[in-house]
Amino acid sequence: MIRVEALCCGYDKKDVLKNLSFHLKRGEFAGVLGPNGSGKSTLLFALSGVLPIRSGSVRINGKEISRISMRARARQMASVPQKPEISFSFKCLSIVLMGRYPFLSGWGGYSALDVEKALEAMARTETLHLAQRMITDVSGGEAQGVLIAKALAQETDILLLDEPTSSLDVARKIQVFDLLKQKNSENTTILCALHDLNLAALYCDRLIFVKHGKIVLDGSTEETFNDENLSEIYETDVRVSRHPVTGSPQAHFVPGFKAASSVHGHVLGRREPVSGGNSSDYG
């Protein structure tokens, strides 16, 4: 479905992604994890064709991404950003209808069928009641639901999500990921950048860990999600236990003042903020 080979890309003089390779098969639900500034967002920008590739290749269904027209690409892949950046007060329904843009032909507007599909997508994200409200007047969580509905209205085989729930409360997070899981069971391939390790472990079948622009670990959740891997990648003390209901691995963090004496030698060293710009500021 998505084949990435020796991918390098970045902004201006800075190379953010260095020699990334992986292959995402149809129907996989993969999480992209990693510390701040590791290149998660950049990877999603490269896959969705927003950021030009410097070297290497990204192929969608065997076809080089730069050779797929933008509209055709938007019919294969839909993206959900971290948070909405909408500058005018559109009705929420109008936002979701924009997801039908790649299917428009000629000079016409959106058809009754497009409206039907938009409403269906809104029903799935439970945002139907917001249809007539302005996107600028609803809460952040509701607006995110509308953006996910927009991506669903695009009716794509692939969904790319960039920390879609980082600003949402717990109930909303679970609601969004339940929906993603359901789409995944309908054979939608999902690649989702995440900060929340436990959310990733609950829903993703596969985890791709990115750090300093490189893939440091890639495998099934069961194989990769353990004490040693997480502690090393996140440079903090992480312990993994089992979820009481689902049995999936769940991470627990050990407070720094304790860890300082027992595990690592230098507390101050890893408390420093990550240097360099956050790649998600792009655009």
Next chain:
Amino acid sequence: MTNRPSGTKTVDPVRAGILQKERHDRGRFVGLLVLLLLGSVASVFGACLFGRLEIPPWDVLKTFLATSGIVEGSEIDATWKAVVIHIRLSRICLSLLVGVALAVAGTVFQGILRNPLADPFTIGVSTGAAFGASMALFLGLGSGQVLGFGFIPLASLGGAVAALFAVISLGRINGRLRRETMVLAGIVVATFLSALISLVKALDEESVSSIVFWVMGSFQGRGWRHAALALPYAVAGLVMIWINSRELDILSMGDVQAKQMGVHTDRVRLRLMIGASLLTAAAVSVSGVIGFVGLVVPHLIRMSMGAEHRRLLVLSGLLGGIALLWSDVLARILLPGGEELPVGVVTALMGGPFFCFLLKRRGAKVRI
């Protein structure tokens, strides 16, 4: 939201309600469209009643009927006919055209720059166009033609595009184009170019007509000839914008999302900028710099009809035309002594306070 059913099942009445509301909104749009269309026709004829020479309304009507050939017009006073058709009607049609052009250009600039404070005037494009036109006059190219098109609007276009790119590159800080810095850059560029216009004027009293004309905008002494000069540019601009109007909505989502939804953002934005610059050039080359029409009108429509650009463009254009038409009537009749005000003074007097209101309101309401 509290309980989470499978999500696929929905109650049909909800969707039916939404669809009905959509139909209602469409009805409101069509209603407003018809109202504004009738309003502009009524305004064109109604405004012909106003002027220094008092002509009874009935005679104005008779003049129209006679001129259009519906009624045999032998008994029409030739002076009245000249005044009504060649002085008033021509100027009214021109102000309508310029109003449409400015309001549509304002809508487009606000859309592509994602900046509700943008319009041809605030971002310096109008002054750029005025500078281009006055340079053409200064260099003695005023009556020149290029492929049958007047040269002045072409020079205005050059000035408009140059000013636009200057403002964009000035307003960009760390790769981001911020709303406030963009307007500041617009003011800097506009002030600088106004000074250059004054300089050109000081160097050559003869060729560059009244400085007030370019800086404050006026329709004094303008007629059919000017309308014919501006029309091809305005039409070209409108067509270019309409072809890319659907993308204007998507650009409001930000560049990253727009690209992910299949829009060639750079290409589309360039086309829309050229379209809006064509409209600005058409307007400025015949009427000078008229502020606030392109800023206020799109906001009024957006407040009542939402932000969908196709509807917004159509309604803003019509309302802009009507608004400028009546502003010009006010400019003609406001002063008791028969003196004329530049129409830009009238639009600034009405639009300035509204601009302040917007600035204040945005501070409280908008998140970005």
